[in-house]
Amino acid sequence: MRNLLKHYISTLVIACGLFVIPLLAQAEEGTVKILAPWKAKGQVYKVGPKQTQFVGEFSGIMYVENGEGKLDTAIFVCPAVQDVDYKNNKSHANGRCHIVAADGNIFAQFDCTGVPGACKGTFKLTGGTDRFEGITGSGEMHVRSALSTFMSNVTSGDVVQEAEGLATWPALKYKIPE
Numbered sequence: 431m432r433n434l435l436k437h438y439i440s441t442l443v444i445a446c447g448l449f450v451i452p453l454l455a456q457a458e459e460g461t462v463k464i465l466a467p468w469k470a471k472g473q474v475y476k477v478g479p480k481q482t483q484f485v486g487e488f489s490g491i492m493y494v495e496n497g498e499g500k501l502d503t504a505i506f507v508c509p510a511v512q513d514v515d516y517k518n519n520k521s522h523a524n525g526r527c528h529i530v531a532a533d534g535n536i537f538a539q540f541d542c543t544g545v546p547g548a549c550k551g552t553f554k555l556t557g558g559t560d561r562f563e564g565i566t567g568s569g570e571m572h573v574r575s576a577l578s579t580f581m582s583n584v585t586s587g588d589v590v591q592e593a594e595g596l597a598t599w600p601a602l603k604y605k606i607p608e
Contacts, residue, residue, distance in 0.1 A: 457605060457606060457607050457608050458605070458606040459567075459603070459604060459605040459606070460603070460604060461569075461601050461602065461603045461604075462494050462495070462497075462599070462601075462602050462604070463494070463495040463496075463598075463599065463600055463601065463602070464492050464493065464494055464495070464598065464599040464602055465492075465493045465495065465596065465597075465598055466490050466491065466492040466493065466506065466596070466597045466598070466599075467490050467491065467594070467595075467596055468488045468489060468490035468594065468595055468596070468597055469488070469489060469490060469592070469593070469594050470484070470486055470487065470488045470489075470591065470592065470593040470594070470595075471486055471487060471591070471592050472484055472485050472486010472487060472591060473485055473486060473591065474591040477513075478515075479517070480515065480516040480517035481513065481514065481515050481516065481517070482513075482514045482516075483511065483512070483513050483514075484510075484511065484512040484513075484514070484523075484591060485511055486509070486510065486591070487507055487508060487509045487510065488506075488507070488508045488510055488525070488597075489505075489506060489507040489508070490505075490506060490597075491503055491504070491505055491506070492504045492505075492506055492529065503531075504529050504530060504531040504532075504536070505529070505530045506527055506528065506529045506530070507527070507528050508525045508526065508527040508528075508540070509525055509526060510523055510524065510525025510526075510540075511523065511524060511525065514546050516546065519545050519546065520543070520544075520545065520546075521543065521544050521545060521546050521547075521548075521549055522541075522542070522543045522549070523540075523541070523542050523543075523549055523551075523573070524539070524540060524541040524542075525539070525540055526538070526539045526540075526556075527539065527540065531562070533560055533561035533562065534558055534559045534560030534561045534562040534563070535558055535559040535560070535562065536555060536557075536558045536562045536565055537555070537556045537557045537558060538553060538554060538555050538556055539553075539554050539556055540552065540553045540554070540571055542571060542573060544573075547574065547575040548572075548573065548574050548575065549572075549573050550570060550571070550572050550573075551570070551571055552568060552569075552570065552571065553568060553569055553570070553571035553599060553602065554567075554568040555567040555568065555602075555604055558606075561606070562606060563607075564606065564607040565604060565605070565606050565607075566604070566605050567602065567603045567604035567605055568602070568603065569599050569600070569601050569602035569603055570599070570600060570601070571597060571598070571599055572597065572598045572599075572600070573595060573596075573597045574595050574596050574597075575593050575594070575595040576593075576594050576595045576596065
């Protein structure tokens, strides 16, 4: 009887371990919807008769819809380049991002095309630190510009730009390895 009880307890401990250990080591993955009001600062250069190029940064706060606790918000800064062709009513932007969350840092890159004041494209998660080490994922990104102010700099011929707008990720998929 005593050996049977020992065997039963050992089997129970092993069975619990087999169920609990995979849960602790399991990768986290999901899909989130994000809204991010942003501000841009940088310089806009005239690079053709009806073309400009913005070189600067976009920064703001990302709000995760239905986020809770540490997954609710993150601060971001994205150095970027945006080319605008007013003659053909087209724009193209690309850049890299540093996202600071409560549990670590996330790095990403984006590429989008559209019209002046709006673009759609791909946002790709490229890595992270701490809790987000090894994070991967991607999703569509939409960017809109709400306000833009231009000021000419007489000496250099460039234009200083400050703009505000909204970026959204309707379904950003991510995976954090174990």
